[in-house]
Amino acid sequence: MPTKSVQIIPSVAVLYKRERSGVWQLRVKLADGKWHRLTTREHELDAAKERALDLYYETRAKQQANLPAASRRFSNVAKLVIQQMEAELAAGRGKSVYRTYISVLNNTLIPYFGRMNVDTITPQVMTGFEQWREQQTNKPIPASTITNHNTMLNKVFEVAVQHGWASREKLPTLTNKGRKSDVRPTFSLQEYRRLVQRLRHWHRNGRTERTRQMRELLRDYVLILANTGMRHGTEALNLKWKHIEWYVDLRREQYLQFTVSGKTGARQLIAKHQVARYLQRIKGRFDDLACYTLDELLDKRVDEYVFRLRDGTRTQNLHQSFEQFLRDCDLLYGTTSDKARTLYSLRHFYATMELYRGRNIHQLAVQMGTSVGMLEQHYSKLTPMLLAEQFAGTRSEKDIAAAH
Structure with a gap:
């Protein structure tokens, strides 16, 4: 619970401190009536007030530009997706392909995108990922592998949008230019x-x-x-x-x-x-x-x-x-x-x-x-x-x- 609070803009922007914390936090009321929490990273009140006004106007600008007021690191959203799939597998409702998807997230997508905020993944970022992915294998990527990557990227994006951590309009559209599978060997x-x-x-x-x-x-x-x-x-x-x-x-x-x-x-x-x-x-x-x-x-x-x-x-x-x-x-x-x-x-x-x-x-x-x-x-x-x-x-x- 906050030990003290300071109204920066009455009923819209409020500074407060939590127990056992010396850093001032900020609560900003969004257009939909929900409160969005931010940290000023400041210990002194005057510096916190100045930073709070900057954060308030940044938040308003994001909303006007149809950008999420808050975001999350890719790794955090991906781990949430993994938890959901593991829970379904444990309950007997999950598909066996979930194990492949979990491996894709842990071994490929989190290592590359992990520290990025989901809302910063642009088409240019995706181009960099595609180049990195080819360097890792040093050979053309099968279309089926890229399909698994795209499926999990889209799932992470979907969860981020649902929680208000990313805007659907700003997320990249994924494509698949992988090597097509050969005809599978069979018998006449x-x-x-x-x-x-x-x-x-x-x-x-x-x-x-x-x-x-x-x-x-x-x-x-x-x-x-x-x-x-x-x-x-x-x-x-x-x-x-x-x-x-x-x-x-x-x-x-x-x-x-x-x-x-x-x-x-x-x-x-x-x-x-x-x-x-x-x-x-x-x-x-x-x-x-x-x-x-x-x-x-x-x-x-x-x-x-x-x-x-x-x-x-x-x-x-x-x-x-x-x-x-x-x-x-x-x-x-x-x-x-x-x-x-x-x-x-x-x-x-x-x-x-x-x-x-x-x-x-x-x-x-x-x-x-x-x-x-x-x-x-x-x-x-x-x-x-x-x-x-x-x-x-x-x-x-x-x-x-x-x-x-």
Whole structure:
């Protein structure tokens, strides 16, 4: 509480001192009736009065120019944004991408903008940031990285505007001139058929028992990824039997429904019918599960991971086994991308095949837990291949062309 106060301009500008503080503070009433607090940094009253008048007229000038009367350092606003995302994650409502956003703020944006006031970040400042960012990596920045940066900058700006620490009209408009993503490596249908055929026997060639078990599990892991569109890693490896159930529609038809949780939070997806056969094969490796039919096992909501080795242990090295498999089969690289194929390529294969079959892109985005924009960005270049028959024309058209 103030111990003493001095009216500089009655009911508009008031000097005061807090207990155990020798510095005079100033309260200024804004146009909306709210009080704005400032420090004069002065200990003597006469000097404080002079400084108080300067601060009062500066505040009025800011309001008339539609500038915020108060501002905050970027780091303080960013930390508030981080607290909000961490609270949502702790409550189970936050998206998994929040962890990426928090990393962006802590590792890139706060180190550069941290000491600046939010309302001083101009287009010129942004140009300096872009140059600094390129110097840090010494190579073109991917568009996806810049998108994450822009998302968090805009979030900090939004919070600053909401609290009156920045004026929306004065904030810079962010752009993205990053390197566009390449077409993601996938498999053609012929290559996938070859892959499936080779997997039937490849696991028998392992030198050790553990290697054979890894390859045995890899076969079903690959088939399930390619027939669900699940993400390799968090979504697939954390899948438990209790996350799988039969979904029955109004026609009494039943479908395998998976509940997965990963990059975009929890979602349900429908697996291809043949996935039931792969699940049957997996459960048959375990004595405590083999005694149940698949229906009984799903009804029991068993709290065990689906993707385990025959000895019951889990592994994080399936991607290495898959890379070795692709090398052995001469399938590590394809013709649509210079990048090596990985387990994620099975998700891209799933998307490609679904688009080829004419699936609605909006429905596919929901099934795969991604955005329509992401599907369009990564698969638009595949359209001629997917519609090869339509572009090539019918055989009769070919004959007509030959006749000319």
